[in-house]
Amino acid sequence: MRAEGGMIDLHSHTLFSDGDLGIDELVRRAEVIGCRGLVVSDHADGSVLDLVIPRVVKEAANLTELTEVMVVPGCELTHCRPEDIARLVQEARQLGAKLVTVHGETIAEPVIPGTNRSAIEAGVDLLAHPGLISAEDVKLAAQRGVMLEISGRKGHSLTNGHVAALARSHGAMLYFGSDTHDVEDLVDRAQAERICRGAGLTAEEVTEMFERAERLVREVLGQQV
DSSP: OOTOOOOEEEEEOOTTTSSSHHHHHHHHHHHHTEEEEEEEEOOOOOTHHHHHHHHHHHHHHHHHSSSSSEEEEEEOOOOOOGGHHHHHHHHHHTTTSSEEEOOOOOOTTTTTTTTTHHHHTOOOSEEEEOOOOOHHHHHHHHHOOOEEEEEEETTGGHHHHHHHHHHHHHHHOOEEEOOSSSEEEEEOHHHHHHHHTTTOHHHHHHHHHHHHHHHHHHTTTOOOO
């Protein structure tokens, strides 16, 4: 059993998409800063799902056995057409992605309007940086069990306070994702907690958020909770 209180990061990228690090180096660097759970969620669309996910699945299983990090194979469906999202979520799961993320309507990129709603309706696991998400979509996320991200990534993090406030009002679940692309993006638990507190969450809400994330990671990996 790993020690309690470590970092759980549900959003990271490797060389399989636009990250700077291979999965082995990413996991090693995460391990050194006390990360206990890490989702590898490389960007993908319909053209590369079958290339990326099986490779991540294979190495994630190996690294979970060899390191102190529970490595979860996932993907981040990115800039996909809203009408394609439901199909791609199912394809990603069939290929072995244990947690499927959709690249939400961040104000830092020209994401197609309606992406947030389509992702929630599709039953995606995680909605990354959902930007100025509407109250109606947050209510639906709460009903469907879709988790909304508090982002550690520059640009995407500008709407963290908006997301946190609506999630609190409507009972939606939150998670922290560093959205790591390079070494400088990796954060330890203390910094992640500061980012979450900066979004307006209480210390108790932050603790609950990380405990929920750990339960999720253990559940999808079939480990004892």
